[in-house]
Structure formats: structure tokens, C-alpha cells
Amino acid sequence: MSLNKSFYITTTLPYVNAEPHIGFAMELIHADIIARWKRLAGFEVFFNTGTDEHGQKVYRVALAEKKEPQRYVDELSEKFRNLKPLLGLSADLHFIRTTEIRHKKAAQEFWKLCEQAGDIYKKEYKIRYCVGCELEKTDSELVDGRCPIHPDKELEIIEEENYFFRFSKFGPKLLKLYDEQSNFVLPNFRLNEIRSLISNSLEDFSISRLKKKMPWGVPVPNDLEHVMYVWFDALVNYISSIGWPDNMGEFEKWWPVVQFAGKDQIRQQAAMWQAMLMSAGLSPSKQIVIHGFINYEGQKMSKSLGNVISPQEIIDEYGLDTLRYFVAREFNQFEDTEISREKLKIAYNANLANGLGNLVARVMKLAETYLLAPIESVQSRALHKTLTDAMDGFEIQKAANHIWSEIGELDAEIQKTKPWESKDKQIITELVTKLVHIGYSLAPFMPQTSEKILTAIRENKMPENLFPRKD
Secondary structure, three states: OOOOEEEEEEOOOOEOOOOOOHHHHHHHHHHHHHHHHHHHOOEEEEEEEEEEOOOHHHHHHHHHOOOOHHHHHHHHHHHHHOHHHHOOOOOOOEEEEOOOHHHHHHHHHHHHHHHHOOOEEEEEEEEEEEOOOOEEOOHHHOEOOEOOOOOOOOOEEEEEEEEEEOHHHHHHHHHHHHHHOOOOEEOHHHHHHHHHHHHOOOOOEEOEEEOOOOOOOOEEOOEEEEEEOHHHHHHOHHHHOOOOOOOHHHHHHHOOOEEEEEHHHHHHHHHHHHHHHHHHOOOOOOEEEEEOOEEEOOEEOOOOOOOOOOHHHHHHHHOHHHHHHHHHHHOOOOOOEEEOHHHHHHHHHHHHHHHHHHHHHHHHHHHHHHOOOOOOOOOOOOOOHHHHHHHHOOOHHHHHHHHHHHHHHHHHHHHHHOHHHHOOHHHHHHHHHHHHHHHHHOOOOOHHHHHHHHHHHHHOOOOOOOOOOOO
């Protein structure tokens, strides 16, 4: 199929203040599934991720480890870059670092546009600040005087002269954007959350820090005493990644973007960033897809809380495609997910070892025994509308559930027809043809498993046990 359409998708950029965990792996895998799906649908895809390397949180960790900040982020960014082969991500995945010269230049140009629009000014201020979030916290956002996302961290008081972005100006424009694009934020209840935030009035936010207190950031244009606030700098990666401002042809080819982000970033992604784009005279993002948290033992899995499960742990125990399956189907895409090692093992045995793996073995044993040769053509049947509609709407879990309903239906058909008794080649051929359909459907979700299934069908041979049972 010729590529005549372009599609741009990005994850957020994680801070490099600790090693990657399963929470960010979920976001990466979700985005990769959509990127692969779009390629199958004939799109040329730009898939972006990277690392957010400035800010107070990163600076403090680097100092605590007695390292120069640049050396520290160089070392840790490689661990995030290595998620590409670890998670089986698309070969052409683009990786940007916010310490790159091209990005810093773009952030400074973006600042100048907002300043020229009259949306940047300087003032004295005093706030309560969560270093974990790198955000100001108001009374309404606190629980027992602490940030609910980082309850282990004391709020800090910041009192200094900073540059501010005139966020308060953009409330009506943001509400108009949400009205005109009713699916701008997915799921819909997250859009309602951001509407409520906007309707309750917006306050201008600080976009710089005094360099003498916190020097690790992009220099503010024409003011050597300040560096950019980390959020202002980092959000610009969504356009610097695709050539802005130096290569406008490339930028215009890909923009606007579909953004995947966690529920703690609704304000930054759906409101702050969109207002910044408006100020700079750029069109808004295309859509923002918000996922829930992964909770372990009742708490959000968090680097700062130290209660993480690494993706490597799951891959070592179950394999890469099992991790991708867990993320796609067993983790709630839009709500929070409670996980434990026991829950993962139960899901693996029920749906992979006894489900998909057993089905492939049964069908291909019949084919190997009773068919003299592979079926004539291993071509994909038209994918079910339920699957295509779900994927086009970024409902990954719904799409995965549909595939598993087809797995269950094919298993039930085997039980009903009992082809080992009749040895009916037509029935067995039809079973294999339906397995082809499942194999192709799995390609964006579990690419290694998809290829193993389709290879077995091409060779008319039962494959090795795809998912050995775990006791």
C-alpha cells in the first residue's frame, strides 16, 4: 500500500531523575501500538519520545550523586533510549533530548514569539511548590497540606521575581477549542475535568527560575539571570522534534500531533501547552489521550515512592510480547490499574498459556496432521469493524478485548466441529484461515507472536509452545 497520509504521535517526555518503570513503559507501548496500527492502515508515521532533562528535580538528584548535571542526564537518558529494543518499539521511533542544541534553540524562539504577543511578563511572586511535579500547588490541589501525587515530599516555598505566561488570557479560547473539537481529550470525562478547570478561572504561571538558585535550564532570551521553567521548555519538544522552526516543510507535514499522557498531566498538556501554542500563533494539538496510573499495593507506582516494577522484570519472567499483552489488555487504559505479581501470573495462564497459545497449538496440530500443504495464501481477512473502530478511536483495550473474543469463538468452534474426529479438510482449512485473521489482528499488539503464528501457518507446522504455563 502506498503511503500517502501522515500521522504524528508522541508520548510525554519522562524526567531523567530515576530509571524507567512500568508506568512509562505502558505509555510507550500504547503509543507504539497505535503507530503500528496506523502504518498498517497506510499512513506514514512519525513516532516521538525522548527525555526531559532540565529542572530542579533533575538538578538536585545530579548534585546528590555528585555529578555534573549534563553527565548525569547523559547517563540516564541512555536507559530510556534503551527502552526501544527492550519494549519492541517501532524501528523508526524518534528520540529527542531537551538538552540538544536544536531543542534549546527552538524553545528560545518559541519564548520570543510568546513575548512578542504580549503574553510574557515579569513579577514578584510567592508560591507553594512540589518539586516532584515541578508545579505550583494551590489549596484545592492539596490533601492534608501535601501534594496527593507526591505525599512523601514537603512542599517548598518559592519567593522571587520570575517571568510569567499570561495563561489567564486564554480561558475563552480554550473553551472554544474544546467546544469545536468534542473529542480533543480522550476519554470524555477527562475533557470535562479540563473544562471545569478552565471555567473556574485560570491563573498566570511562572515560566522562569533565577539562574543563581537553579542554573540547570534553557537560558531565557536576552536575560542572563533567568533560565526557563522546565515545563515551558519541555513542551516545546513536540514541535522541535519535527523541525520547527528551521524546517517548516517538515513541521507542516506532520503537525498537528496526537499526544499520549498520564492523568496527572491533563492541565499541562490540554490547557497550558495549547495556550502556549495559541500565543505563538501555532495551531493546537490534534488530540490528547489520557491514561490512568498503575497502582501497586494501593499506591500509584512512582519513582519517587520507590514502589516500582521495572519492565525488565516482567520481560525476564514472561517475555516481551506478554508485557505488551498485559499493557494492551490487562491494564485499564483510561482508569487506574491495581497490579500485583500474582494477578499478572493468573492473567498470563488464563489468556495466553490456556488461551491464545493453546488455540494456536490445537489449530496447527490439526493442520500439520491433516492438510497436505499450507493453505494457498496467507492473506489477511478484512479486520472486524469493532476492531478498526476501536483502534481509530485509540481504544486499545477495547480492541484487544475484541481479538480475545475472536480467540474464544474460534476455540468454541473447534469444540463444536471436532475436526479430529471427522478429519474434514474443509473445516480445518477454515479454522486455519480464521487463525490467519487473528494473527494479523495481533500484529500491532504482539508483533513477535503475530509473526510466529503467521510463520507456522505458512509452513503448515505446529510452532513451539508460545506461552508455557507458569506454576
